[in-house]
Amino acid sequence: MDANYARKWTGFAAFLLGLGMAHAQKNLAPNALTETRSFAPGRQLHLEVNVGDIRILSGSGDPQIRLVIQPRTDVSPAEVRSWIQRFEVQANHANIRLHMPKRGNRNGTVTIYVPDPTDLDVDLGIGEVTINGISGDKDVDVKVGELKLVGLNPAEYGIVKNSTDVGDVQDDVFSGRQSGWLGKSENVISSGKHHIRDHVGIGDIRLRKTESAQKN
Secondary structure, eight states, rough: OOOOHHHHHHHHHHHHHHHHHHHHHHHSSHHHHHHHHOOOTTTTTEEEEEEEEEEEEEEEEEEEEEEEEEBBBTOOHHHHHEEEEEEESSSSSEEEOOOOOSSSSGEEEEEEESSSSSSEEEEEEEEEEEEESSSSSSEEEEEEEEEEEEEEOGGEEEEEEEEEEEEEEEESSSSSOOOOOOOOOEEEEEEEEEEEEEEEEEEEEESSSSOOOOOO
């Protein structure tokens, strides 16, 4: 693949994604749909979303998962509820599957509050994932978009593997050795008990120790 072509394609895709997300953020409805389930710390959440702006945040020690979908003004509550294809809690894990509208004028933001710690297994097709202030294992795959990991304590992680097919890895936490040209790969081996295994197809991965991600 030609490097200039790949960079132009990536930039154009990021522009369209950012434009759609920014437009959606400006037109969020004041009333959000909220669903909760009992969920103890130390379990695993499996999240699957086709497209969207996803934030996974700490629920301040509450033993529950709280799913908040903030829609656009032109979307009915019944339609928003239909986007939730699965939300169930079993013995040691929870499963959430969302099918969000692909058109930007019928979308919104998804915020999920979980106990700390919670192991996360996230699969997103197109969009942005922000994970802030949650300890535990992290396995995240984003096909096209961006991944942000915030509030990380490097002492907690023994294996860190971040990779992109086309895009950058910006790591202010582990500062591991990186390789790659169009895409980047970073591997860190340490003594912590948790792991991070993240992959973005087209887009960037950003790791930060601190940053405010709880924005409206």
